[in-house]
Amino acid sequence: GESVGLHLPTLSVQEGDNSIINCAYSNSASDYFIWYKQESGKGPQFIIDIRSNMDKRQGQRVTVLLNKTVKHLSLQIAATQPGDSAVYFCAENRGYSTLTFGKGTMLLVSP
Amino acid sequence: DAGITQSPRYKITETGRQVTLMCHQTWSHSYMFWYRQDLGHGLRLIYYSAAADITDKGEVPDGYVVSRSKTENFPLTLESATRSQTSVYFCASSTGEETQYFGPGTRLLVL
Numbered sequence: 001g002e003s004v005g006l007h008l009p010t011l012s013v014q015e016g017d018n019s020i021i022n023c024a025y026s027n028s029a030s031d032y033f034i035w036y037k038q039e040s041g042k043g044p045q046f047i048i049d050i051r052s053n054m055d056k057r058q059g060q061r062v063t064v065l066l067n068k069t070v071k072h073l074s075l076q077i078a079a080t081q082p083g084d085s086a087v088y089f090c091a092e093n094r095g096y097s098t099l100t101f102g103k104g105t106m107l108l109v110s111p
Numbered sequence: 112d113a114g115i116t117q118s119p120r121y122k123i124t125e126t127g128r129q130v131t132l133m134c135h136q137t138w139s140h141s142y143m144f145w146y147r148q149d150l151g152h153g154l155r156l157i158y159y160s161a162a163a164d165i166t167d168k169g170e171v172p173d174g175y176v177v178s179r180s181k182t183e184n185f186p187l188t189l190e191s192a193t194r195s196q197t198s199v200y201f202c203a204s205s206t207g208e209e210t211q212y213f214g215p216g217t218r219l220l221v222l
Contacts, residue, residue: 034210043201043213044154089153097142097161097207098169101154 008087010106019077021105023090028071032093035064035075038104039086047075047088077107085109114138117202117214125222130189132217134202142207143185145169145177147198148216154201160185161207192221 013019025033031052036044050057050064050073057064063076073090087106091099115136124130134143145157146169156169158177166177174196176188189196199218203211 032209036213041216043203043215046210046212049210091211097205098144098156098159099211103151103153 008104008106010108012108012110013080015080015082015109015111017080019075019080019084019107019109021075021077021088021107023073023075023102023105025071025073025090025092025102027092027094027100028068030092030094033064033066033073034091034093034099035062035073036089036091036101037084037086038089044089080107080109082109082111115202115204115212115214117200117217119217120215121218123220123222124192126193127191130192130219132187132189132200132202132219134185134187134214136183136185136202136204136212136214138204138212139182140204140206140212141182142205142211143179144203144205144211145175145185145187146201146203147171147196148201149198157187157200189219192219194221197221 034049035047037047038044048059048062048064050066061078065074087104089104090102118133141162144159146154148154155171160166160179163182179185199216201216202214205211
């Protein structure tokens with residue numbers, strides 16, 4: 001289930017489950033969105049991106065959904081594996097070549 | 112392909128000392144960024160650079176200085192380190208319009 005941890009919201013799932021991580025963004029003018037994965041002790045790693053003229057984009061085992069009406073972004077991970085355990089960030093580009101990052105969600109995958 | 116590297120990876124210093132964190136990228140990306148990451152705050156932009164000799168402040172620039180004499184390097188200097196600058200620092204680069212690619216980070220402890 002999903003809970004608010006000491007610092008980050010945490011999503012705990014079983015191996016093989018599908019995971020959905022959510023993100024709300026604030027600026028309706030944002031035109032580009034990215035999901036990053038950050039493993040412990042490492043830098044953020046690009047997962048998938050989506051432009052504002054799209055509603056959905058699929059990658060390998062991952063899908064990003066964009067709902068511009070409610071300014072909501074989600075990352076779906078299919079058949080979640082222990083190696084998917086990490087912190088996931090969404091980021092939005094407000095048009096100035098800089099990104100604004102969300103606080104992140106920790107995904108814990110149990111074998 | 113080395114990508115983007117940071118040095119040192121770990122640094123312990125004392126209050127009042129000057130510290131320089133190095134960032135080097137091999138992609139010839141025009142944009143480079145410095146972030147700090149703290150629990151509860153996520154990634155916050157310190158400074159960024161659109162090209163050699165062009166730099167601009169981000170969200171939290173106070174106490175930091177940057178320079179960019181060469182496209183591939185973007186050092187970050189703490190002129191007089193304070194305990195509040197204890198953090199993990201990430202450098203990133205991009206072509207300017209899309210994804211930012213992150214280095215492995217520098218963990219800085221100011222005593």
